[in-house]
Amino acid sequence: MKKKSTVFVSIGSNMGDKYSNCIMGIKHINELHATRVVDTANFYKTEPVDYKDQDWFVNSALKLETELDPETLMASLKNIEQKLGQYEKTVRFGPRIIDLDIIFYQDMVVNTDKLTIPHPRMHKRCFVLKPLCDIAPEMIHPVLGSSTKKLLKNVENDHEQDVVLFMQSKNLP
Secondary structure, eight states, rough: OOEEEEEEEEEEEEESSHHHHHHHOOOOOOOOTTTEEEEEEEEOOOOSSSSSSSOOOOEEEEEEEESOOOOHHHHHHHHHHOOOOOOOOSSSSOSSSOOOEEEEETTTTOOSSSOSSSTTTTGHHHHHHHHHHHHHHBBBTTTTBBHHHHHHHHHHHOOOEEHHHHHHHEOOO
């Protein structure tokens, strides 16, 4: 039996029924081989970043246990995006039916052409850090050496981005 790794994934949507898109994404992740969602953060309505001319997002974070290696897991997450109708993004940071990104994979640092872990912009994104702090406030960023709670405080102090509680995870269907 392979060793199980703890992974944190960001999930978000700003097209169609955003919350249902996220719930479907979680359902598909739970159907992956040797992978299960063990915790889900609250869901937040979040203002778009970088590309502003689009609807607000619904975002959350997931804690997974998986036997999949980082590359296989990322490929599986991209397949889920496609199953839910999210194909190649035409606008960088633009609208999306579903977006699934690996934020942390254990305390691993990966930097290849196809994958960067920890996620390269996560420490600047309130919409990633706020839900992540619901389930992993003391997780230490393996490159920056700061907890997610401290990174969130830095982002909240430095940037203006609205992040509003949308749905508590204890109310999940």
